[in-house]
Every structure is written in C-alpha cells, then in structure tokens.
Amino acid sequence: MDRTLRDCLNLLKSDYVSGWSLLLLPALLSLAVVPSSTTTTMALLLRFLGLGVALIPLARVISRLVDHLSDHLGDRYSGVVSVGLGNLVELVVSIMALTSGLYKLVVISVAGAVITNCLLMLGISTVLAGQREQLVTIQASSTELQARQLMLSLLLLAIPTIISLGTGTTLLEGNDQRDSFALYSLAVAVMILIYYVLSFVLQLGTHRSFFSGNPIKPADPSTSRPSTETEHEHEIAAILIAMGVVSLAVVAISEPLVQTLEVLVAHTHLSELFIGLILLPLFGSTAEGVIAVGAARRGRMDLAITSTMESSGQLMLFVLPVLVLIGWPLGRFLHLSVPLNALGCTGIAVLAVHWITENNQLDWYEGMQLITLYGVILLGCLLL
Template sequence: MKWLRYLTIFVPVAFLLEFVPALKNDLLLFVVCCLGLVPLAGFLGEATEELSVHTGPKVGGLLNATLGNAAELIIAIVALSQGKLELVKASITGSILGNLLLILGLSLLLGGLRNGIQRFDRQAAGVAASMMTLAVIGLIVPTMFEVVREVQFGTLDLLSTAVDDPALNNLSLGVAAILIALYMLNLLFTFRQPERGMGGHAGVDAKLDNGEHHVARWSVRTAVGVLAISTLGIVFLSEFLVGAVEPFAEALGLSEFFIGIIIIPIVGNVAEHIVAVQMAIKNKMDLAITIAMGSSMQVALLVGPLLVFVSLLFGPELTLFFTVIEVVALALSVLIATIISVDGESNWLEGAQLLAVYAIIALGFFYLLANVPEAETLRMLLPGMG
C-alpha cells in the first residue's frame, strides 16, 4: 500500500487551507483533512509495528493492543475538547459497525470470490464475538436506564442523547471501568494463548502477508520519531477536521451524526481496513478476521470507555447513553457477525450479507436526521419528546 504515502501531500495543503485566509474553504478543508489523515494513521500503525519488532512479542502485543486505534482516539479527544459529544458517540458506533460489517463483509466477499470456501479458527472468532456481545451489553444498559428515566419524568427525546443526569454519569463511569477491565483480561488471555489472540494493527506497509519473521526496517529512534510526528500531525488535522464538520454538513445537507458514524471511522482506519481485505484475498482469513474483529473489540472495550474518563477533563461528561437505533444496530451487527463466524467457514455470500446490513443501517442513519425541520416537527408531534 505504498500508494497511500502519496496522500501525505494533503497534510501541508490542510495547513494552508486553515491558516491562509485567502484559501479558506471549509468544504475543501474537510475533504483534504480526511485524505491527509489516511497516511498519517498508516504511518502511526507502521511505527507501532516497527517498535513491536524491537520490543519483542509481549511488549509488542501490548503496543498493538493499545495503539491500534490511536488515530480514532485522537480525533475523538479533539472533538471532546470542542464539546461535540454527539459526534464522538457517533464515531464510536460507526467504527464498530464499520469493522464488523463493512470491512469483514468486504473481506469475506472478495476472499470468497477469489478462493471459494475459506476457513478460520472458530474458537478465536467465538471469543471475539462473546467479547463484542458483552461490550454491546455495556452500551445497552446505560441507554435503557436513561430511556426509562426520561419516560418516567416525561422528558423523552429519541433524537438526542445530550442529557444532564448525575445518575447516568456515575453509571457510565462504572460501566466504562468494567469494560476496560474486561479488555485487560482479554489481553492477559491473548498473551497466554497468542496463537488465538484477537488484536494487532496494520500500518502502511504491514508485513502480515507472509509467514517469515518480520525484520525491523527502522531503528527504535526512527520508529519513535515517526510515531511522534504522525501523532502530532493527526492532532492538528483532527482539530481542523472537527472545526470543519458543521459547515461541511450544512453545505451537503448531511447531519453531523451521519458524518460521525460513516465518514470519520473510515478515515481513521483506512490503512488497516485495506490490509484486512488483502489478507482475505490471499486466503489468510485468520488474519483478516483478527484485524476486523480485534479493532471492533478495541473500540468497544477500550477507546469508547476511555473517552468517558477523558471527557472529565473538558467539562460536559461523555456518557454511554446512545440513541436506541444505535444500540439496536450494534446488537444486530454483533448477532449476524457471530452467526457467520460460528462455523469457522466463510464464503462470498456471507460477505454480501454483511455489506447489505451495513448499507441498510447507513441508509437509516442518513435519513434519520437528514432534514432538520422534519426532525423538529417530529418532536412536536410525538408527546413527551420535549
């Protein structure tokens, strides 16, 4: 995927669009930031892979498990600092859905078309599926808790999760702590049974496609330098991107919710997604499923819960209260991914099924708040919605 490196040219272009008044264009800035974040996220992943070679499998596995979704985490933290809690929640949901449905679906579809019936470790997939089920439970409980409370007090608003409920805040912190602890237990299990671990991250030139030992191409100093520069670049471009979300949404008639749930998650993980699909095409389904489901697990059990605690630094607290349609979509996605992976075999039709579910969910999210006046009318027509 060396061609992704050429997208690095959009990084300085983003700075020019942001700081040169004569070139200011929010619509173009958003697109350029998206393109510039792709190679930066890839470099960050590649630097992590190189450090893993130097540190050995134990520490390397820990690096991959904690930095695999660093780009998404940085974007979300920047959004939190600007008070865009709904955008952050949408990006968490979108990242999980994207990995479970879009990326896994593409992997199964293209891999099946190329290789026919493909097989993988059903036990490893089963562990990942059970962990994702527990993660979804961790999102459903706070959501149902708050819905019941709003029904009880007559303040239910199905189109917004922006509430000020101290009980919900405390519940979210508790659930987030439990999910993070569960993720740590999963790491412990993975280290003790590395052949069945679900994790890992792919950079721009990840060497996951051969059975040979990965020999380090960068020194530790170079890897750390690339990691630091990539992280800094992602921070700046994330700041530009989040600032341009609202004007971009208005210009195209989209909701910020749709941008957060579809566009931003794809931008933060393009390099890793491409590697997953490549592995499936090369008939390495264990690696493809490891990347797709492992990334979903990391977002659901580490990134999302961690953001709940990070939000304490910025004022309004991020909670695990999601819209009902989000938790339903997550639950159904985990269910179909589990059904498909339970037999340890895959084919192109199962990939098409996952992609169909993703398309249906994306259409639902697109039309949910596509027309703001209609949403306001809905609030007026339905009693008890504020």
C-alpha cells in the same frame, strides 16, 4: 539504540515513499484553498474530505509495518498491536469532540466505527479472501472470543441506554452537570475497563497457547543463538518506533480534521447521525481497513478479522469507557448511552458478524451480505 533508529528510518523511507504519498496533495490543497473560517457546506466538505484522504497513505504505512511485525510475532499478536494504533485516530477525534461538548457525536462516531469495521471493512476483506479459495477457514478460538466480546460490549452499552430511557433522562449522551447518571456511567466504565484488561490476561497469559495457534514449547539451550535473538529484538523495536512516528503524524492531521468537523456540524444541515455513523468513520477506520484488506488479499484472514472485529470490541470496551473517565476532569460528563437508531444499527452489525463467523468458515457471498447491510444503513442515514 543508533542501529534501531537507523532501521526505523529505513522502514519509513521504504514504506512511505511511494505513489500513495501523492494522496497528501488533496489535504495540502484543501488547507491552502479553503480557509478555516468558511461556513459553506461544499467548502467544508472539500476541506474535510481532503484531510481525510491524507490519512490513507499513513494508514498504508501502518499496514506495511504490521505486516513486518507479523513475521516476528504472528498474526494474532501483531493484530492486537495494530488495533491499538488504528484506534488512536478515533480516540483523538473523540477527545477533541468531547472537549467541545459534542456528546452525541462522540457516541455515534464510536458506533459508526464499529459498523464500518464489522460490515464494510470485514465485508470487503471476506470477498477478497473468497476469491482465493472457496471456503476460508479461520481460527476458532480467537474468532469466537472476539465475537463474544462484541456481543457483550453491545449489551454493556444497551443496558445504560435502556435505563436512561426508563428514568426519563433528557440528555442521553451527556451534559455539563455531574448528575446521578454521570456517576453511574463512571462506575460502569471502570467495570468495563477491568473486564477488558482481564481479556488480555486470558489471551496473553493463562490461555496463551489456545489463542496463538501454536503450543508453547520450552527453548532448547543447545540451539539458542544470542546474536539471532538480538537481531530479532532490534527489528521489533525499530518497527514499533516507526509505528509510533506514523501514529503521531495521524494525530497531527486529525486536529484540523476535527476543527473542520465542528464547523460542519454547527453550520450545515447534515445530520449528526450521517456525519458520525457514516462520514467520520470512513476515515477513522482507514488504518484497520487497509490492514484487513491487505491481509485478506495475501490469504491471512485471521489478521484481517483481528484488525476489524477486535478493533470494534476495543472501541466499545476501551475507547468509550476511557472517554468517560477523561471527561470528568474536563467537566464534560459523557454518558454510556447511545441513541436508539445508532444502537440498533450497531446491534445489526454485531449480530451479522457473529452469524457468519460461528462456523469458522467464510466465503465471498457472506462478505457481500455484510456490504449490503452497510449500504442499507448508509442510504438510511443519508436520505432519511
């Protein structure tokens, strides 16, 4: 155990102590200069942006740790781990917003994170990968599953939204009353979570050989090396512990970030659509973006796709249903209903990703298509 902790500290020291650490200075400066009680738009934006920038070096450390982990587990399974850690920011931010009764911001921010991952982060990654080779080949089985997961998760959110509109529900995103739509959302959330767990049974259990990219071969006892296996386990444990430490640091920065966000929503003229769909996801999706861009620059596009597409699927199939469950004991009943403008933009992002990945090949121009779509959505939320 002592050796594992030492390896963990060495990893954090080597990956964190760099020029990227200087990005913590804007956060410290914004906390020192801008008081938390301020209500002016410019001061709140400076405080919010300073705290958001502080997430970037931490996200870089996560990306480096995922790179170390992929050497042991492979791109597919290390990507699954990175997805869980990357979405920790969105989950913490959403829980705090939920406790404050910001129902609309919760569902819009989840939709915004999906749009940011699928269009901006995957678009940049595809452009960078396309500069290395004309046609980037991606793994068919895992990409097809992730594209189907995204499409189905969109349908699972669209159905409650359509039903809520048809029944004339006034508070679409949630309220403080335990009504029939809150009960319906709870039942649907449980069904979605069961379906999401079964997807891991498929990937890591019954059809593991299809998604790992390598057939499973029995170990040869004559060539086994216990010492090497022990070394392998120590390294994986050290990487996972280091990831947990960095994730806690991300949570610590997220708390004042959310407090500033609440004041920003209450005392400024910025719309919840712009804040939730564009501004907040830019920082919440930093970890996935750094991982995806770094992987694409090294020619590991499968890891980039896992970090963006699977993260988006997890947001809709895991994070949002979990928020519905968490809200019940808090007396905050979140509905699985998304505003039509946010739902429509999310649908466009999902369809675009499904379209460019269906032939299991990518080029730089397809990446520009995704970035252009993101730019159109950004300008619409900002100007209209």
